Amino acid sequence: MLNxxxxxxxxxxxxxxxxxxxxxxxxxxxxxxLLACGELLINSRALVVS
Known part of the structure; x- marks a missing residue:
C-alpha cells in the first residue's frame, strides 16, 4: 500500500x-x-491502408 x-x-x-x-x-x-483495452482488442487488422 502507499505510504x-x-x-x-x-x-x-x-x-x-x-x-x-x-x-x-x-x-x-x-x-x-477503455481506450487502452480497445487498442488491444480491435487493432488486429488494418482498417485503412494508404
Missing part, C-alpha cells in the same frame, strides 16, 4: 469532497482504460 504523508491524505480528502472534479477524474480514468 502517504498526512498532508497528502488531507489534499486527497479535499479533492474527493469536490464532487465535480472527482467524478470527472474517474470518468477520464475509465475512458482511458
Amino acid at each position: 502517504l504523508t498526512p498532508q497528502t491524505r488531507k489534499k486527497l480528502r479535499r479533492f474527493r469532497q469536490i464532487k465535480r472534479g472527482y467524478y470527472s477524474f474517474l470518468i477520464l480514468v475509465g475512458l482511458s482504460a
Whole structure:
C-alpha cells in the first residue's frame, strides 16, 4: 500500500469532497482504460491502408 504523508491524505480528502472534479477524474480514468483495452482488442487488422 502507499505510504502517504498526512498532508497528502488531507489534499486527497479535499479533492474527493469536490464532487465535480472527482467524478470527472474517474470518468477520464475509465475512458482511458477503455481506450487502452480497445487498442488491444480491435487493432488486429488494418482498417485503412494508404
